Amino acid sequence: MSTIDTLTDATRTPIRWVTRTLEQRLLSFVAVLTAVVLFVLFYYPVATVFVDAVVDDGAFTLEPLTEILTSEFYLVDIIWFTAKQAFYSTLASLALGLPAAWLFARFEFPGRETLRSLTILPFVMPSIMVAIGFVATFGRNGTLNRALTAVGLPPVELLFTLEAIIIAHAFYNAPLVARVVTAAWESVDARAVETARSLGANPRRAFRDVVLPQLLPSVGIGATLTFIFTFASFPIVLALGGFQLATIEVFVFAKVRDLAYAEAASLAVIETVISLTLTAAYLSYEGRQRAAGGAANPLPRQSVVPTTWSPKSALRTVGIAAYTVVVGLVFIVPIASMILASVTGADGGLTLEHYAFLAERQATGATYQVKPLPAIWNSLLFAAGTLLVAVPMGVTMAILTTRRYRGRTLIDALAMAPFAVSGIVVGLGLLRGLVFGVDVFGTRIRVTGALAIVAAHAVGAYPFVTRNVAPLFSRLDDRLVESARSLGATRTRALFDVELPLVWTGVVAGAAFAVAISIGEFDSTIILAEGAGRYTMPVAVERLLGRRLGPATAMGCVLLLVTSVSFFVVDRFGGRWGEL
Amino acid sequence: MSGQRNRPENSASVKRPNGAKRPSEEAESFTRRQKTERRDPGGQPVKLELDGVSKRYGTATALDSVSLTVDDGEFFTLVGPSGCGKTTTLRCIAGFESPTAGTVRFDGESMDGVPPEARGVGVVFQNYALFPHMSVGENVAYGLRFVDPPGGVTRDERVAELLELVDLAGFEDRDPDSLSGGQQQRVALARALAPGPDILLLDEPMSALDARLRERLRQQVKRIQSELGVTTVYVTHDQSEALAVSDRVAVLNRGRVEQVGEPRDVYHRPHTEFVAEFVGENNVFHGVVRRSLTGQRASPGDVVESRLDPEGVVVEVDGHSFTLEGVDKSVGESLTFCVRPENLRTGTETNQIRGTITGTEFQGATTRLGLDWEKTELTVVVADDGDTTYEVGQELVVGFDPDAAHVVE
Known part of the structure; x- marks a missing residue:
């Protein structure tokens, strides 16, 4: 049997055996890795918080x-x-x-x-x-x-x-x-x-x-x-x-x-x-x-401007118009106000003094003061780190959650738990655990603030990757992978050749989400960046807000710009939001 | 069968090319010895063997100790109603499922733990499963990423060769979505054949197509199969399709093999009541043997009378007596026999049945009648001469020849 020969050939040379085994087991390997990362970055910190709540000086209370x-x-x-x-x-x-x-x-x-x-x-x-x-x-x-x-x-x-x-x-x-x-x-x-x-x-x-x-x-x-x-x-x-x-x-x-x-x-x-x-x-x-x-036959749509006018249709049109105004007030006015405030001086006239303040702070500010460039740099750095961790994690989770196997419900729940646990709690857990230091087999292990922030962001972001990718995975016909495998592809090859190209839009959209969430993340960042020089744009906004509104809004506009760019990426490559 | 025995010379090129990488002479002779030892009565070496294969999902049993052999170059069909286990069997052969018990062997070698990609099978699914992000050519070439094209040709040549084989020459750059269902299925077939698989597995490949197209594609598949001589396992729920294309058929029911045989054999000599009713239409009667026609009268319980002359017996069904020939049953034994609808004829004098017509279906050359007899619904097929009319409620007398009945288990 020719194909078996190939297999036995492969087992003869150790290197080929290793690569082949790795290829066959890559999925399980990444799955285990994801589980470990999730444990270290999420379950362990959360557990730390739970222990903190009931243990005082080593005694249960x-x-x-x-x-x-x-x-x-x-x-x-x-x-x-x-x-x-x-x-x-x-x-x-x-x-x-x-x-x-x-x-x-x-x-x-x-x-x-x-x-x-x-x-x-x-x-x-x-x-x-x-x-x-x-x-x-x-x-x-x-x-x-x-x-x-x-x-x-x-x-x-x-x-x-x-x-x-x-x-x-x-x-x-x-x-x-x-x-x-x-x-x-x-x-x-x-x-x-x-x-x-x-x-x-x-x-x-x-x-x-x-x-x-x-x-x-x-x-x-x-x-x-x-x-x-x-x-x-x-x-x-x-x-x-x-x-x-x-x-x-x-x-x-x-x-x-x-x-x-x-x-x-x-x-x-x-x-x-x-x-x-x-x-x-x-x-x-x-x-x-x-x-x-x-539905195959969705309900027909009608025009907002009625074709024939009656008291009823007029009333409806007025209602829609009023609603549009409310939507404008709630959604557009706050953003417009922020932009406006960033270019409005104390006297009410147009000014760039708030941006000038940021620039000046950058140039002459003391080390303990918030500077704009480090904030932007940190935000982008953490976003890149988040991307690297959250995308593989999220994709793996998407694969695991669209398979049928025993105990899947449990995996689903465990994987989606970060969705429900607030960033404050994760941040607090990371701070109290890995950042302050943990003794493992007599060695004190400490994680720097930056790594902890990336970890917290990744934990918060990967469910969005999963949620973007999983629906596409579940829509894929199992037969596609089976066809690829019967044609000679290993499970891993089938993933890269067939599945990933077909869910690519979801992966990119998920990645953009991850970046946007990392850039905007505030809850755990403010806990982990507390005191350290690891502040991000949102943290900078909050710190500036404590003093004067103007510079804070200017910083907010910078944040808006960066977020808009990442949203553009989402909108450009994604296009399937129904599932979230 | 004989068509496959003399396989065309080029069939070697269809073999999986890594077969060319024969490890050593000893291994080859070992393989040959294996092959010569394992021959079925037909004389062809056994290509594929299922030995007591069972598959259970929790408490549900999908396959219950299925044993089968498929000869080299044979077109073998698994047929049965939905849920009978035919697709599970195919998936166990392909390696997508591993049997709970039993062994699948290719050329006598166990496939336990061998992943699908190392089995050298080509699979065609009902829904084509073409890779939507690849062109037709890329789809067909996909399997050639892992093996060199058979026959020493380049990849492109191999793809062109296969597309020509399925009458889609020049379709390389087309998008699978732009093709009709029949064309897509032919691309799927070309893709499965491109690496030169040892075994071709077809999982209800025609079910999504309309009747006419199905018939045409069926012919084409059969032609290609015999040209290449590739061992083929075909899964279908359509018994007429199974009879039309197969060298041999296995009828499956509830995870068990009911009968394996050549189509003619299975149709005319069903072993079980299930096969009788599933393959073609049939009228099934349950009765008791009352006496032998070789002279001796026997009464129920008369155990002295052992085996009757198989010349003829009288069987009682719901108080009616029927004469059957070729029955190997003792007096007093109960038995089940069946009569094909086309063998219930209006002109036949023997074994007459008087029933009431409950429904008529004009089918062109014939008319199909439902006949109510002793609270059972019989099916009668009569030739349509254009004059005789059949009305619901009308009384009808049909009869069958003693040798038209077939006894099943």
């Missing part, structure tokens, strides 16, 4: 935990407030996102596709930059108050209020709701509605009986995700609420800043447990609701 859980301050002012703002934010996101889903799914208008793909934008926007935008909008001298003063109305104080936080959260999550619900709406088969109509249902009734039941699961998914994300929201609340309106995350950060690690860890544990429970509930719900995908 529940004191910090019980202290928090019996304290009215923590229960009402922190935990209850966190849940409350998440709930209101969810309602606001639904209110803002559902009309968009209706417009995207049922109407035809110029730029619909572009707008739809732009709904991904908030996801890659650095949250601290959005926060800055809102400060520039709602602040005492913000765009809103300027506009109010211009028309002779009294100014309003929205900064450090719950409303500002909720609107900023809607900025992030309404597009998510819109995207998820649009996808469900587009998968409703027009024939099902036509059948209902032919059976005697009027349009309203057909909507209620046929369309709505198919939309509700997606509304539920959008709402749950929004709640999970806003429950763990950090930079927005930090910038817009300060420590007066603190969520659990913000308070963990405050405690870390005060070096009260045990308290910080206990709070982080409580938050993680709540987040993981919510995520587990979400995942089981999502698993049961998975839609079949695009």
Whole structure:
């Protein structure tokens, strides 16, 4: 048997045997490596936080935990407030996102596709930059108050209020709701509605009986995700609420800043447990609701401008126009305000003094002061590092999560856990563990701040790679790989020759996400960059914000530019956002 | 069969080229000895052997101790209803699945632990599975990345050769998506054959095509197969397809082999009730042998009467008596026999059945009738002379010759 001969030939020379075995086992090898990396970069740090919460001076204690859980301050002012703002934010996101889903799914208008793909934008926007935008909008001298003063109305104080936080959260999550619900709406088969109509249902009734039941699961998914994300929201609340309106995350950060690690860890544990429970509930719900995908006959779209005018259609057109204004206010004004504020002087005139300030700081600033160029350099460096770690990890996870094997659900859950655990917790764990130093077999192992930051970013970014790549993998026919293998390709060759070229758009999109997330990451970076010279652009923005708004907005604009470039890459190579 | 026995000279070029890398003389003579030892009665060396192959998924058994041999150059078909295990069998041969028990052997050598890429098989799937990011030419050339083209030609020459073989000469630069289903399937066939596989595995390759195209492609596959003389295992659920192209057929049911044989044999002499009903249409009767026609009367329970003369017996089915010939059963034994619809004839005097027509289907040259008889639904096929009409509810008398019945297990 000729082919066997080849095999025995190969086993004769050790080098060929090694390369061949490596080729055959590469996938398992990378999988194990991914598991190890995930353990070191994620599970170990998180475990460190859990241990920190219950071990004091080497003795087991529940004191910090019980202290928090019996304290009215923590229960009402922190935990209850966190849940409350998440709930209101969810309602606001639904209110803002559902009309968009209706417009995207049922109407035809110029730029619909572009707008739809732009709904991904908030996801890659650095949250601290959005926060800055809102400060520039709602602040005492913000765009809103300027506009109010211009028309002779009294100014309003929205900064450090719950409303500002909720609107900023809607900025992030309404597009998510819109995207998820649009996808469900587009998968409703027009024939099902036509059948209902032919059976005697009027349009309203057909909507209620046929369309709505198919939309509700997606509304539920959008709402749950929004709640999970806003429950763990950090930079927005930090910038817009300060420590007066603190969520659990913000308070963990405050405690870390005060070096009260045990308290910080206990709070982080409580938050993680709540987040993981919510995520587990979400995942089981999502698993049961998975839609079949695009319908063969989607519902027809109509023009936004009615062809025949009636009181009803006029009312609808007015409604759509009003909604467009609200969307403009929520999504465009904050970014525009930030740009505007960066070129507005104290006297209200146009100026470049804030950029000049950054340049001057770069030239003459003291070592402890934040300089713009190191921030940009660090951001790009960490992004490159994140790319190198997160892309192979994410692709491997995508392969593992699209296979059928025993215990897959467990692997899925373990792999997706970083999605649900906040950056603050990972950052804290990395700080307390690897950065402070760990004893392994008598050797003290320490990781520098830069490596820890890359690790935290990679852990946060790789689920996005997986989420971009996995749907493409699952759409690949197993027969393709089997064909390649029967033609003589090893499993690894088949991966490189057949699978990767076919999921390449997803890999590139995932990579762009990873870069964007790394550049915008704030939660763990601010913990790990604390005190060190390892600050990134978002951290620089936050530090500058503590002093004056102008330079912070200027730095924010730099951040916007870099993020826009990475979004351009996402939009250029990707184009499949429905799954996220 | 005889067509494959004298394989054309160029068939050697189709063999997997790393076969040329014979390790040593001893190994070769060993292989030859193996081959000469393992011969089936037909005289062809055994190419492929499944020895007690079982496949279980958890508690579900997909294959239950399947044993088969396929001769060198043979066109062998696995046929059965969906879920019978035919595709699992094929996947075990290809190496995509490993058997829970039993062994797959190529040329007498166990394939345990041999990955698909080292088995030298060509696989064609129902959905073509062409690589969408490669041109037709790149698809066909893919297998040549791992082996040199057989016959000492260049890659491009080999690709052109194969495309010509499947009547797609000059299609190298086309995009697979731009081809029709039939063309795509021929590209898939060319791709599977390009490296010169030892065994060609076809997994329901025609199922996605329309009836006419299927018939044409079937002829083409059969022609190419006999030209190249490549051992072929073909999986289909379509029994008529199986009968049309195969040298031999294995009928599978619930993970077991029901019968293996030449198409004619399987059609006319089914071993089991399942085969009788699955291969072609059949009317199955369950009855008890009441007496022999060689003279002696025997009553049920009369054990003194051992074996009857196979000349003829009277079988009772639901109170009706039928005369059968060529039956090897004792009086009092129950038996199952079947009669093909075309053998239930209106003019036949023996073994008459009086039933009520429950449905008619005009099929051109013939008309297919459903006949209600003793609460069982029989199928009758009558020649359509253009004059006789059959109405639902009408009474009809048909009969069959004593030798038209075939006893199954």
